[in-house]
Amino acid sequence: MKVRIPKRQKGINTKQRILESAIRMFAQKGFYKTNTKEIASGAGVPVGSFYAYFKNKKDVLYASVDYYNTLIASNIINFQDTINYENLDIRSMLKQIVNNAIKAHQVLPDFHNEITFLINTDPKIKTNMEKSIQYATKKTEETLNKMKDSIRVKNTRISSVLINRTVEDFIHFIIYGKPEYDRNLLIDEFIDMLSCYLSKSQ
Amino acid sequence: MKVRIPKRQKGINTKQRILESAIRMFAQKGFYKTNTKEIASGAGVPVGSFYAYFKNKKDVLYASVDYYNTLIASNIINFQDTINYENLDIRSMLKQIVNNAIKAHQVLPDFHNEITFLINTDPKIKTNMEKSIQYATKKTEETLNKMKDSIRVKNTRISSVLINRTVEDFIHFIIYGKPEYDRNLLIDEFIDMLSCYLSKSQ
Amino acid sequence: MKVRIPKRQKGINTKQRILESAIRMFAQKGFYKTNTKEIASGAGVPVGSFYAYFKNKKDVLYASVDYYNTLIASNIINFQDTINYENLDIRSMLKQIVNNAIKAHQVLPDFHNEITFLINTDPKIKTNMEKSIQYATKKTEETLNKMKDSIRVKNTRISSVLINRTVEDFIHFIIYGKPEYDRNLLIDEFIDMLSCYLSKSQ
Amino acid sequence: MKVRIPKRQKGINTKQRILESAIRMFAQKGFYKTNTKEIASGAGVPVGSFYAYFKNKKDVLYASVDYYNTLIASNIINFQDTINYENLDIRSMLKQIVNNAIKAHQVLPDFHNEITFLINTDPKIKTNMEKSIQYATKKTEETLNKMKDSIRVKNTRISSVLINRTVEDFIHFIIYGKPEYDRNLLIDEFIDMLSCYLSKSQ
DNA sequence: GATGAATGAGGTTTCATTCAT
DNA sequence: CATGAATGAAACCTCATTCAT
Incomplete structure (x- = not known):
């Protein structure tokens, strides 16, 4: 049976509510421990409605990842735009970037965690997540290129790949x-590491 | 039904074969998509025998994680023991450590991924994995302490936490x-990063 | 909800379009594998409209069978009317009849098959189909009676039952x-069989 | 999940009971109106057992058709062997063949009916049934060849195809x-038809 | 003890039909 | 009216675990 593409506002709302319920559930209990009936009733609709809007359980997962990626991306962009790169030294800039990334990821922390590991299970999710990462990496590379004279790294392409991943993993x-360990101390240490790596002279 | 504790060699072999079959399956298809019958038949025994040696499905999972941790740990130790820290500069040492860790993790790469996924599902696994990490962190801290004079980091405790995690994530x-990117270039860049962070003068 | 009896041309067209869509679907995928939404969208209308014109799924099935029977019957009659019985020997006449029947059945071959399957599921369809058959049988009987002197069969009633059924099955x-076998050879052989049975002297 | 191949007598019996229950149900209510739970409980086992021995509903259908074909084939062979072709005129021989075929088909009359129409829905069933028919046709051809001198048909191959199909359909x-019509009169008329077609002189 | 058959709760998915807008 | 969203019963199927032989 084909999935329904909602045409009236009511249907659009229902679909959105189901999607949000799914994200909530996946974040709370994980993909495998969540069942479609729960997702549906979490959205206040019967199972039938779930299957009206999503082909199957996997389908909502994909939709959830999409939704999440878009959300994070727009969040990061919003935060990043507030940084004024001109007046900052590398260390302060890194601090802002890391803190912004942490903030951006805290929208749905547990969901992020859930999908990170489904990535390797499912090629569709992998592809989807990689697109987001590639976008972010490109952005980082552009920034590094702008600062080329004041930083010590040469291969900005490979460096941006490394930085992006390292920041992502650290935030995770x-x-x-x-x-167990002091969060702020860890963040400072992490920024110290990146700063040493990037700064021409210490 | 009591779990059988194998006494003769035959029983030990059977239990081990079941365990290995489980690890193989979990790595390939993940915990939730593997069923006990498959695990059993992968070991060449009937389901009944599975339950003779393991209380339930979760039980093999725990055993698998234990087995994996022990394996990786002993692998890393074996590799690490071959390093002669005396004659090495920090950069060469880091290179060895990272390469060893990569080698050690390649025994069962997919299983590692699966466990990382399950950590959030099961507190027992979480605890278990944390113990391994703590052990590794302690080892790193000891090493850092020995080198205290020639490195720039001060808080060796927090630094070892950061390094361990960063290395672990990078290997993953x-x-x-x-x-997509040249592996060796990435590894070199990573080592460069750590080395900048650790070395007193570049 | 009452079934709407269309009065304006628009409504009549819609009902007809739904009916044709249903026949198409039933023929292609069978009654049980076709759902009402598909029938509706095959006719370019929403499900709601389906239930405006038909009480339920069974209802279109019945209508489809009716429609099909009428179609086939009128087809056969049209074809039959072109035969000039006066100038023909039995063999040539049989040839025409069989060929016409084949042509008539090729309008919706798969639908015919589907009905045959459903006959045993639903008494209404059975009755409906039987009526058509009785009508055809009566026609055959009349023809046989007209030719009584030149044919060898005596009990024209039982003979027409046999002939009708045999022709029907053969066409199927x-x-x-x-x-696998040459169609024309088979048809010739079949006509040969009927002709031997009917002709007084060979 | 793979289907279980029963190794102990108990399992073999269970599988057979499920198969027989399925045949019974399909015959009574048709394939689409029978559900797996019913089949299982008709065999006195839970659904799980059904799925232990059969991949799915279609799978039992296939098995049922196989079983049925084998049954009919052995029945026909048994009956046919009792005919002494030497001492019989064509008409008496045909009478025996038709009556035997009727008897053979009466083992599971409704099931035969059910699958006849599923044939065109499912290629697997089609192939399977065709094999049986080909076998029967070959047998008929051999018989016709033996009688070649006393019959009027020349192309025994095409003739046996026609006869077999016609007999099969008539029995159905x-x-x-x-x-509504006298069965015996119909049978006599049918035999008359075949006899006219086969006999050299009437 | 070893085996593999049995169990059945629980998950996934479909769809005819109704009904609110 | 026309539309398409909602409903939920009922079908399909899986599998961890137990237990009889």
Whole structure:
């Protein structure tokens, strides 16, 4: 049976509510422990409606990832736009970037965590996530190129790949890692690491 | 039904074969998509035997994680022992450590990924994995302390936490990230980053 | 909800379009694998409209069978009317009849098959089909009676029942049977059989 | 999940009971109106057992057709062997063949009816049924060849195809056709038709 | 003890029909 | 009216675990 493309406002709302319920559930209990009936009733609709708007459970997962990526991307862009790169030294700039990224990821922290590991299970999610990462990497590379004279790295392409991934992983660690160690100390240490790596002279 | 503790060699072999079959399956298809019958028949035994050696499906998972941690740990230790820290500069040492870690993780790359996914599902696995990480972190801290005079980091505790996690994540990236970028270039860049962070003078 | 009886041309067209869509679908995928939404969208109308013109799914099926029977009957009659019985020997006449029947059935070959399948599921369809058959049988009987002197069969009633059924089944065979054997040879042989049976002297 | 191949007698019995229940149900209510739970409970087992032995509903249908074909084939062979062709005129021989075929088909009359129409829905069933028919046709051809001198048909190949199909269809008619007309009269008329077609002189 | 058959709860998915807008 | 969203019963199928032989 084909999925329904909502035409009236009511249908659009229902679809959105189901999607949000799915994201909530996946974040809370993980993909495999969530069942479609729960997703539906979490959105206040019967199962039938779930299958009216989504082909199957995988389908909502894909939609959720899409939704999440778009959300994070727009968040990061919004935050990044507030940074005034001109007046900042590298260390301060890094601090802002990392803090912004943390903020951006805190919209749906557990969902992020859930999909990070589904990535390797499902090629569709992988492709989807890679697109987001590529976009972010390109942005970083542009920034590095602008600063080329004041930084020590030469291969800005490979460097931006490394930085992006490292920042992403670190944020993941900060958000999900147990708080045994002082968060701020860790962040400072991390920024110190990046700053050493990027700054021409210490 | 009590779980059987194998006493003769035959029983030990059977249990081990089931465990290995489980690890293989979990790595290939993930925990939730693997069923006990498959695990059993992958080991060449009937389902009944599975339940003779393991309480339930979760039980093999725990055993698998234990087994994996022990394996990786002993692998890393074996590799690490071959390093002669005395004669090495920081950069060469880091190179060795990273390469060893990559080698150590390549024993069962997909299983590692699966566990990372399951950590959030099961507190027992979380605890178990954390123990391994703590052990590794402690080792790193000891090493850093020995080198205290020749490195720039001061808080060796927080630094070792950061390094361990960063290395771990980077290896994960190297193993699962698609090889769009030159692996060796990425590794060199990563080592460069760590080296800048650790070395007193560049 | 009452079934709407269309009064203006627009409504009549819609009902007809739904009916034709249903016949098409039933023929292609069978009654049980076709759903009302498909029928509706095949006619370019929303499901709601389907239920405006037909009480339920069974209802279109009945209408389809009716429509089909009428269609075939009028087809056969049209074809039959072109035969000039006066100038023909039995063999030539049979040839014309069989060929006409084949042509008549080729309008919706798969739908015919589907109905045959459903006959056993639904008494209404059975009755409906039987009426058509009775009508055809009566026609055959009349023809046989007219030719009584030149044919060898005596009980024209039982003979027309046999002939009708045999022709019907043979056509079904010709249309659905795989073409491993030469179609024309088979038709000739079949006509030979009927002709031997009917002709007084060979 | 793979289907189970029963190794112990108990399992073999269970599978057979499920198969027989399925045949019974399909015959009574038709394929689409029978559900797997019913089939299972008709065999006195839970659904799980059904799916242990059969991949899905279609799978039992295939198995049922196989089983049925084998049954009919052995029945026909048994009956046919009792005919002493030497001492019989064509008419008596035909009478025996038709009567035997009717008897053979009465093992599971409704099931035969059900699958006849599923044939065109499912290629697997089609192939399967065609094999049986080809076998029967070959047998008929051999018989015709033996009698070549005393019969009027020349192309025994095409003739046997026609005869087999015609007999099959007629039996179907006799068994499922409503008894409005005298069965024995119809059979006699049918034999008359075949006999005219086959006999050299009437 | 070893085997593989049995169990059935629980998950996924479909769709005829109704009904609100 | 016309539309398409909502409903939920009922079908399909899976599998961890137990248990009889």
